[in-house]
Structure formats: structure tokens, C-alpha cells
């Protein structure tokens with residue numbers, strides 16, 4: 001089983017590029033953000049709690065997302081691997097992931113990290129707010145908080161995965177034309193061939 005992580009700040013394009021990767025490599029896409037939004041839409045107790053935190057630009061507790069990931073690993077059949085999108089996002093989550101994978105006799109295969117300048121992120125999230133209607137994209141102060149959370153809690157993972165020899169960076173900016181997504185997608189595809 002392959003266990004890929006697509007990594008990067010909010011608005012880096014993780015979800016967009018995940019879609020092509022899961023098709024090309026027969027992977028199951030696991031987006032913790034999407035799983036949490038499904039809980040919110042279903043109005044579960046977990047969803048209600050998550051909604052408060054997400055709309056403040058904060059993270060939900062580690063145990064919550066760790067449990068979600070483990071469940072998907074155990075219940076998914078017929079794939080060659082998984083693509084984690086938005087997980088892990090904290091050091092404890094990264095440690096927990098290694099433990100969960102250890103129990104499954106697996107390990108993280110590679111981290112594909114999308115780098116994007118901060119001004120591009122702000123522009124993309126503001127644009128996405130209009131299309132997807134996500135409340136956490138609509139307010140610049142919430143976006144700023146998510147980026148702050150990323151720097152504080154998520155960025156340390158870069159060093160963790162570099163030390164493990166698993167970290168691979170891809171320039172996530174493909175220009176402003178409609179071709180931009182394909183340009184970045186092709187860079188990721190080229191990297192995947194080397195892994």
C-alpha cells in the first residue's frame with residue numbers, strides 16, 4: 001500500500017491536484033476538511049463542535065481527525081493506496097499517523113509539498129469563497145488566522161519529513177492563465193514518476 005501526503009498551506013491547490021493523482025494511481029482520497037464539512041452538513045455533535053473551530057480558523061482536536069483517518073484506512077477496499085489531503089496538520093498528528101501505519105505494516109511513502117506565495121493564497125481563497133461558499137474562505141481575518149495556524153502548527157512538519165527523507169517540493173504556482181492547474185499537475189506527475 002502506498003501512503004502519499006499532499007501538503008501545503010490553505011489554498012495551495014491540494015484538493016485540486018489530489019483529484020488527478022487519485023485517478024492516475026488508483027488511490028483513495030482522504031480530505032479531513034471534506035470529512036469535517038460532511039459532519040457539519042449532517043448536523044452531528046462532532047460537526048457542531050467542528051463548525052465553531054473551523055469558522056474561527058482554528059484546527060479541530062487531533063484525536064478527532066486521527067480517528068477519521070484510521071476508520072477510512074480500515075474500511076477502504078480495492079485501492080493501491082491513499083492520498084492524505086489536509087492531514088497531518090500538527091506534529092502530534094504526524095506521530096499518530098506513523099503509529100497507525102505501523103499497525104498496518106505500512107509507512108508514509110512520500111510527501112508532495114505545494115509551495116505558493118502568500119499573496120497568491122489570499123487571492124485564491126477569496127476567489128474560492130465565491131464559488132464554493134465556504135464561510136472560512138469569505139472573511140480575510142479568518143484566512144489570516146488559518147495562515148497563522150499553518151505557520152505555527154503545520155510548517156514544523158516540513159523538517160520532520162525532510163529528516164525522514166520523504167519530503168518533495170513542487171512549485172504550486174502555474175501562472176494566472178487557465179492552464180495554470182495543468183502546468184502544476186504536470187510537475188506533480190513528473191515528480192511521481194521519480195518516487
Ligand code: ADP
Nearest residue numbers: 010011032033034054058059060065086087089
Ligand atoms: P484548507 O486546506 O483550504 O485550509 P481544508 O478543507 O483542508 O482546507 O480544511 C478546512 C478546515 O478544517 C481547517 O481550517 C481546519 O479547521 C479543519 N481541519 C482540516 N483538516 C484538519 C486536521 N488534519 N486537523 C485539524 N483540523 C483540520
